[in-house]
Amino acid sequence: MTLPGLKFTLVALALGLACSQSSPTLQGQVPLALDETADTGVTGNTKGNQPIQWRVIWTTDPQHRATISWSTRKETGDNHLRIWPKGKDSQHRKVVAQHNGTFTLNVSEMKDLDPVYYHHVRLDGLEPGVTYEFELNSDGSKSRTLSFRSAPAIDSTESFSLIYGGDSRTGKEDRQRMNRLSAELTSRLPDAIAFVHGGDYIYDGRQFLQWTEWMTHDELRTTSDGRVLPIIPTRGNHDIGDLYDEVFDTPGAKGENYYHTTLPNGVNLLTLNTNISHAGDQRVWLAGQLMGLRPDSRWLLAQYHRPAYPAVKQPGEAKAAWVPLFEAHDVDLVFESDGHAIKRTVPIRGDKLDPTGVVYIGEGGLGVPQRTPDSDRWYLQSPGMSGRGHHLTTVSFSGDQLRLVTQGFAVDEESGRIGDPGGDSVIFDEVVMQRRGAE
Amino acid sequence: MALAALGAAYVSWFQASSVNSLLFIELERDEHSARNLDIAAAIGLCLCAAVLCQPGRHAARLASGAAALIGLWFLALATADQVLHSTAFSHLALPAAALRIVTPILLALVLLGRSSRVEFGLRVAVASTFAVHGYEALCHNPKFLDLILLNLNLDTGSPLFGEASARIILDVIGAVDLLVAGLVLFLRSPALAGYMALWGAVTALSRCGAMGWEAWPAVAVRMTHVAGPLALFLLWRPRGIIKR
Ligand SMILES: [Fe+2]
Numbered sequence: 001m002t003l004p005g006l007k008f009t010l011v012a013l014a015l016g017l018a019c020s021q022s023s024p025t026l027q028g029q030v031p032l033a034l035d036e037t038a039d040t041g042v043t044g045n046t047k048g049n050q051p052i053q054w055r056v057i058w059t060t061d062p063q064h065r066a067t068i069s070w071s072t073r074k075e076t077g078d079n080h081l082r083i084w085p086k087g088k089d090s091q092h093r094k095v096v097a098q099h100n101g102t103f104t105l106n107v108s109e110m111k112d113l114d115p116v117y118y119h120h121v122r123l124d125g126l127e128p129g130v131t132y133e134f135e136l137n138s139d140g141s142k143s144r145t146l147s148f149r150s151a152p153a154i155d156s157t158e159s160f161s162l163i164y165g166g167d168s169r170t171g172k173e174d175r176q177r178m179n180r181l182s183a184e185l186t187s188r189l190p191d192a193i194a195f196v197h198g199g200d201y202i203y204d205g206r207q208f209l210q211w212t213e214w215m216t217h218d219e220l221r222t223t224s225d226g227r228v229l230p231i232i233p234t235r236g237n238h239d240i241g242d243l244y245d246e247v248f249d250t251p252g253a254k255g256e257n258y259y260h261t262t263l264p265n266g267v268n269l270l271t272l273n274t275n276i277s278h279a280g281d282q283r284v285w286l287a288g289q290l291m292g293l294r295p296d297s298r299w300l301l302a303q304y305h306r307p308a309y310p311a312v313k314q315p316g317e318a319k320a321a322w323v324p325l326f327e328a329h330d331v332d333l334v335f336e337s338d339g340h341a342i343k344r345t346v347p348i349r350g351d352k353l354d355p356t357g358v359v360y361i362g363e364g365g366l367g368v369p370q371r372t373p374d375s376d377r378w379y380l381q382s383p384g385m386s387g388r389g390h391h392l393t394t395v396s397f398s399g400d401q402l403r404l405v406t407q408g409f410a411v412d413e414e415s416g417r418i419g420d421p422g423g424d425s426v427i428f429d430e431v432v433m434q435r436r437g438a439e
Numbered sequence: 440m441a442l443a444a445l446g447a448a449y450v451s452w453f454q455a456s457s458v459n460s461l462l463f464i465e466l467e468r469d470e471h472s473a474r475n476l477d478i479a480a481a482i483g484l485c486l487c488a489a490v491l492c493q494p495g496r497h498a499a500r501l502a503s504g505a506a507a508l509i510g511l512w513f514l515a516l517a518t519a520d521q522v523l524h525s526t527a528f529s530h531l532a533l534p535a536a537a538l539r540i541v542t543p544i545l546l547a548l549v550l551l552g553r554s555s556r557v558e559f560g561l562r563v564a565v566a567s568t569f570a571v572h573g574y575e576a577l578c579h580n581p582k583f584l585d586l587i588l589l590n591l592n593l594d595t596g597s598p599l600f601g602e603a604s605a606r607i608i609l610d611v612i613g614a615v616d617l618l619v620a621g622l623v624l625f626l627r628s629p630a631l632a633g634y635m636a637l638w639g640a641v642t643a644l645s646r647c648g649a650m651g652w653e654a655w656p657a658v659a660v661r662m663t664h665v666a667g668p669l670a671l672f673l674l675w676r677p678r679g680i681i682k683r
Binding site: 203253372 | 454463465525582590601656657
């Protein structure tokens with residue numbers, strides 16, 4: 001070792017420490033009141049009982065169930081929605097919000113912020129594959145008319161698409177741009193039925209100010225004609241605390257947040273939680289689900305946040321706890337997030353390339369600055385891929401084929417942010433998978 | 440110490456350190472700078488490890504600098520972890536990493552012949568790391584649950600140990616960790632220090648037991664959890680070899 005080399009290292013380390021200690025305010029901690037957000041689709045939001053921040057949430061049985069949620073800035077006594085099959089207003093029914101409460105504020109927020117209230121309507125008895133229009137109402141203040149489509153029947157053979165993305169915790173302008181892209185894709189893809197979010201919605205899950213911004217920005221996924229794509233949520237490592245359950249109406253049981261979503265045409269999606277024990281009760285549940293679902297599944301999918309086959313960081317516990325089960329039960333495709341890069345792995349079995357293996361895609365690009373992936377990793381080599389860009393993946397199921405199209409915006413090399421927010425989206429990756437046994 | 444440095448170097452070079460994440464994602468520095476810092480840190484840590492592995496009187500000052508640098512890098516990593524809010528327990532990252540930070544720095548002082556407060560510093564660092572890990576165990580940190588479950592269960596669909604059993608085990612581990620964390624501040628017991636070194640080794644190695652050999656950097660960076668209590672054991676054993 002040479003002394004100049006050591007000196008260089010010393011200087012570099014000292015500079016690094018200095019950088020980390022002289023930090024300005026972290027992005028993501030800037031307070032932003034609900035009605036200060038520009039261009040959110042919330043107009044005339046001057047009354048505190050105006051329903052805002054709408055979202056449609058799917059967990060299990062989206063053919064017949066959904067949660068429709070919204071927020072108000074005042075405590076309201078009468079919270080309900082009117083819902084009817086599209087074009088059949090006369091068949092409308094009124095459903096009262098069964099679950100209302102105050103979003104949890106942390107100690108510092110309590111000093112500066114008035115409470116904000118959530119309202120969840122848990123819909124049951126929906127008809128599969130029907131477009132419903134609905135109108136939110138809190139103490140007489142109404143939302144505009146919005147719509148969503150219930151999932152087509154599980155034995156339906158019609159084509160459908162999911163939109164998948166994750167990691168929207170920082171880079172708020174880019175987050176909004178990606179939400180607008182999602183709305184554009186939803187308009188272009190009439191068969192899109194849900195948005196699968198891979199988690200890390202915000203930077204610190206215990207800060208309501210961050211969640212309220214996220215919920216406001218999430219309205220941008222609504223199309224110009226009021227179509228809301230239901231969200232299938234996953235907990236990310238930054239989404240700690242109670243607010244996640246308050247925002248998404250406790251998807252899966254409290255403290256678990258893992259669940260099974262039945263999709264049309266024999267497609268099953270298992271949402272897992274990488275914030276809790278992987279190898280305990282969740283693994284037992286996963287093993288049981290996979291065993292029961294595989295025989296009747298045309299496509300078996302899983303999603304969770306921290307990757308088993310990461311493009312940037314080290315593998316999470318999913319690799320040891322879940323991958324052997326995925327392989328034993330022939331899971332087809334897994335959605336991962338957290339790394340802030342684009343990746344599609346080769347099919348993997350036994351930690352090796354195997355045409356019969358599991359493909360992992362991801363891993364997070366809904367606004368968070370994009371990293372350069374470690375493209376030397378064996379599982380990212382051709383026919384897999386990796387890249388850098390803010391991205392969404394449309395996952396389209398048709399017959400025996402599954403088409404993955406990953407698209408979004410190229411990044412500025414230095415910052416990892418969207419290089420040209422006004423520009424058109426580009427396609428980063430496109431691939432067709434054939435159903436097992438259908439070759 | 441050298442092993443800990445090599446583990447951290449591997450993470451910086453082949454993955455991304457938490458300092459990199461802090462600089463690039465949260466502080467919006469450009470990726471190249473964050474990456475270059477990681478590369479510089481990796482090279483520096485490898486050089487430090489090499490220096491520490493070279494015994495000899497003339498190298499004492501150099502080795503002291505190397506040890507101090509390793510400690511400072513672990514301080515930077517823990518600070519970044521603390522700020523990043525990336526887990527439910529990240530607010531405890533600094534006290535949890537006390538041994539990783541303090542052991543190399545104390546070694547640097549010893550190498551410079553300044554060993555008057557070393558024992559006290561080491562006891563506080565050992566107590567801090569054990570107390571935080573004990574607290575996290577009592578809170579049933581999911582990572583600890585998985586370490587137990589993945590180490591004790593073979594890869595079968597019907598595990599021998601369920602999550603409920605692992606939670607009970609963690610309650611015991613947490614209580615014992617807190618107890619020994621308190622005792623080490625007041626007792627000069629070689630048996631106590633020996634137990635803590637052994638437990639540090641078991642918990643470090645459990646990373647590879649759970650995740651396989653690719654988790655070796657996680658084992659390596661925890662070698663200070665063995666080295667710190669082991670130094671106390673050597674100090675306290677009846678036929679003391681190390682000068683006080
Ligand atoms: Fe994450």
